[in-house]
Amino acid sequence: MTTSSIAEPIGVQxxxxxxRLWAVVAIAAVVPALLMMGPVVAGQLATQMGMNASQIGLLxxxxNGAMSLATLPALYWLSRINLKQASLAFGTVFIAANLLSIWAxxxxxxxxxxxxxxVAGGSLTVICIATAGTFAKPDRAYGFWVLGQLSLGAIGLTLLPRLFEVYGLGAFFMTLSILMALCLPLMRFLPERIQGKASKSASKASLWSLKPICGLAAVLxxxxxxxxxxxxxxxxxxxxxxxPQVSGxxxxxxxxxxxxxxxxxxxxxxxxxxxxxxxIGYLVxxxxxxxxxxxxDVLRYSLAAFAFKFTWTFVLPFILASLxxxxxxxxxxxxxxxxxxxGLAIGPMLAGQIIETLSGVETFLYVAAALTITSLLLMLSLQKTKQEG
Known part of the structure; x- marks a missing residue:
């Protein structure tokens, strides 16, 4: 079920x-805004606060590291606390941290x-990504998840330079606070507990059994x-x-x-x-x-970039739904x-090391293709057989 009570009328369900889908998509779009709007925010950090490249990189x-590491304590609390109340608490901390960032x-x-x-945003992401997996059609839920992030990112990249000219860096943090405040009323539609849709065999499997490990390796x-x-x-x-202007x-x-x-x-x-x-998505x-x-040349570069970005966001919802x-x-x-x-952290670091050591991008492209094929093979090993239904 995707609702909190099977006794409710079907229309209410x-x-x-x-x-609930709106809540998941909205929260998941707001939380990673710094990553999605990074280029324009980084430029404003340099011009307004005088931060150098290493300081910006550290920020x-x-x-992003705190968002990822929020996963570790969630291994304990995710199945033990009321997720509606937790999401409100994390949302409030997120708002407070962004309001205080204005005056840093x-x-x-x-x-x-x-x-x-x-930490607050990563904890909200944990709740949302787990909730999305409980929908009857998780691939659709994750599709809208990715769509929400990309759409807000595109809007931010367009509007933030204009807002920065008038209001400075505080416009970004204030916008995040306002958007998360608008998400707070939606949090009452989140579940109190996560009840997954795994099969009987999957529900008996350990988190560290073969299929989950293969799935997580495929994502990495x-x-x-x-x-x-x-x-x-x-x-x-x-x-x-x-x-550079053309490639941009x-x-x-x-x-x-x-x-x-x-x-x-x-x-x-x-x-x-x-x-x-x-x-289809992986091979393209x-x-x-x-x-x-x-x-x-410019034409082949353009087609490759368009295809890469299209298939990246097309295949990701099916990857997450498989997990x-x-x-x-x-x-x-x-x-x-x-x-x-x-993966987001290792990718650029590995690519940079290979490019610097071997004097070019092409070697990493071969590595990237091999990693993508390996990920596909691991993902296919998770798919249901006809006997499993």
Missing amino acids: RNESHM FMSE ATSDVLIGLRILSG FFYISLNGTWTFMGTLAGEVGIN DILAIATLFGIGGALIAAFMGGRRSYKIPLI MVFSVLALLAEP ARLDSNGQIMNLSNLVIGG
Whole structure:
């Protein structure tokens, strides 16, 4: 069930399920705003607060790291506390940390407040990612999850430079506070406890049994490949002589393809088997990575970037939904939050090391393609057979 009571009339159940989806999507869109709007926020941190590149990098790493590490205490509390009350508490802390960030006088104070915001936001993410897995159509829920993040990120990248000109960096933190305050009334639609939709065999399986480990490894390899490739798309363009303004415009347009990929995944939701969308999405992603080899011209670079961004957001909901099918209490989806954060951190670091050591992007592209194929094979091992239904 996706509602809190099986005794309610079907109309009420459906309405509550829809409101629960709105709550998950809205909260999950607001929490990672720093990551989604990073380029413009980083520029404002430099110009307004005089932060250097290492300080800005530390701030981003601190908040995103805190979001990921919030997974660890959640292993204890996720199945023990009232999640409606917990989400209200975490939401309130998130709002307070962002309001205080407006008046942070030094980079050290601001970084401390971003860690606090990250812990609260990461805890909310744990609740939302586990809740999304309980829907009758988790692939659709995760599709709207990704769509919400991309859409808010695109709006922020467009509007924040104008707001910064008038109100400064405080406009970003105030906006986050207001958006989370608007989410607070929706939190009453979240469940008090996570009741997964795992099969009987999955519910008896340990969190550390083979299938969950394979699924989490698949997510890790996917994100290492994804973020390593995406981080150095601009570097690759420079190596092959594509003008930085042109490559920037191409990557901005690619975001629209990403929104399209998430939208299509959302409306394809409810499938009994994820094999076909997983195979199509992964293979197109591999081909888009390999298309960046051998000094692509502007046309091939553009097509590769568009295909990469589209398939990244198209296949991700089916990856998360595959994990959700194994989950009986939200703990697998909770750990996926930590794994995603690890992949986002490892990808650029691994890519940077390979590029610096071997003097070029192409070697990493081969590594990224291999990681993507490995992730696909691991994901396919999780899919139901005909005998399993």
